[in-house]
Amino acid sequence: MNKDPVASVLNTIRRFDMLKRGDKVLLSVSGGPDSIFLFYALQKLKDKLKISIFVANIDHSIRGRASAIDSEFVKYISESFKVPYIYKKIDPKVYRDNELSTEEIARKLRYDFLIKSAKKMKVNKIATGHTIDDHAETILMRIIKGTTLRGVIGIPSVREENDVSIIRPLIDIEKADIVNFLKKRNIPYRIDNTNYSDIYFRNTVRNRIMPYLSRYNPRIGRALANLAESLREDFNFIEEEKRKSGVGFSKSRKGLSLNLKDIIIQPKALRKEIIRDALTKAGANIKKLSYKHWKDFDSFIRLGQKGKRIDLPGGLRILKEKDSLLFFKLGKLDT
The missing domain is CATH 3.30.465.60 (Uridine Diphospho-n-acetylenolpyruvylglucosamine Reductase; domain 3)
Known part of the structure; x- marks a missing residue:
């Protein structure tokens, strides 16, 4: 992609009608490149869009001191831009004796925290840093494990939960473009080294399966995202017919x-x-x-x-x- 990623974020926001004048947006920021770019982009666009932004960070306690440093970094960035910041640390005990995987527990805890924080701060939108890479990985993971039409459509650009809209302004942007953008401007971000380990299924898909498939289609991520968008039209039709029934x-x-x-x-x-x-x-x-x-x-x-x-x-x-x-x-x- 040659286009400025910030301009792409603005296009995505307008295309999916994600934000309106006066919206209060809670950004889920981990400190990694995607969420730091999300923060940078919406910080830059907030005056144009007439919105207010806030930052939420959760320390999952999975990586010990490293994840604590990530949270300190996010707090520093937020305070540097005078953006209100809310934080929570998870007790590692919650990951034990549970039928869900560590990834599933972490995700549930993260969204519970984001929604409660949004209510507490009287915020009506939550923005996450999911990219087209995350979207494609999710689709492929579900296909491999077995799924339905609902699963193949992947990560929605906008969804509602408990009277809060969860939006993905980066859903049409590739991670490589984000990293290049940040490096060219010397914008710091944190690296989660567990992303390079294949202990989690998503990491195996990201580090091994997607690169292998890209040998046959260098735009495999975009191809999977396009498939999902096409199938979403079919899914939306079924949902509408279900409502009419x-x-x-x-x-x-x-x-x-x-x-x-x-x-x-x-x-x-x-x-x-x-x-x-x-x-x-x-x-x-x-x-x-x-x-x-x-x-x-x-x-x-x-x-x-x-x-x-x-x-x-x-x-x-x-x-x-x-x-x-x-x-x-x-x-x-x-x-």
Whole structure:
């Protein structure tokens, strides 16, 4: 990319209508090149966009003193530009005795902190430093592990969570362009040396698989991102049709129920998304579901007899009643 990355950030913000005049934006800044560039770009654009910026930093405690130094660096940068700063240190004990991976726990804790901080600071937008490289890696990781249309569309440019918009202004920029930009201007940033180790699946994808694939397509990251954007149009169509279908859930002391007649008449693609929504609301761990689970759901809905049930990872059960599907956590209902 020959274009100024800051100009690309502005184009992305406008293309996805990420920011409006008067918005307050909490930047998730780790100290690495992507988040430091995010800080630099929005610091430079804030007057043009008529926005206010704030900085949030979390010390995950995974790298000991190194991560503490990163947080000190972010604090120094924030104070140098007189940007309000909020910080949290995670207790390493949270990573033990948990069915989630270290990466998944860290991500959950990070977003919980960002959303709580946004509420506390009365901020309506959160900006993260995800690049097109992160987007492509996420898509490929999901394809390798097995995914659905929802997974292949990757990282959304904008999403809503708990009345806060999470935006990705760097989602169309390559990391190499960011690093070149920072180096040319002598803008300091921190390096997380664990990124070069293959102890995490994402690092293996980033350090080994993507470089290998780039031998056959030097623009593999862009190609995966383009695929996701194309499929997102299909996904958005399905979501709109799901909304039009009017299929809803009812709640009772037993759990969450879906009317069988309402769901059976829907096309298979819609049935799957309706079931996904019900599972999510009932507390299922969607990431633990396999392709076989999704196939079983469809047969269960169409052919299963009254009283039949499916038990899912995380202690969730689906029970087929006469006219409905009942979703509940084991222990809440005797069957």
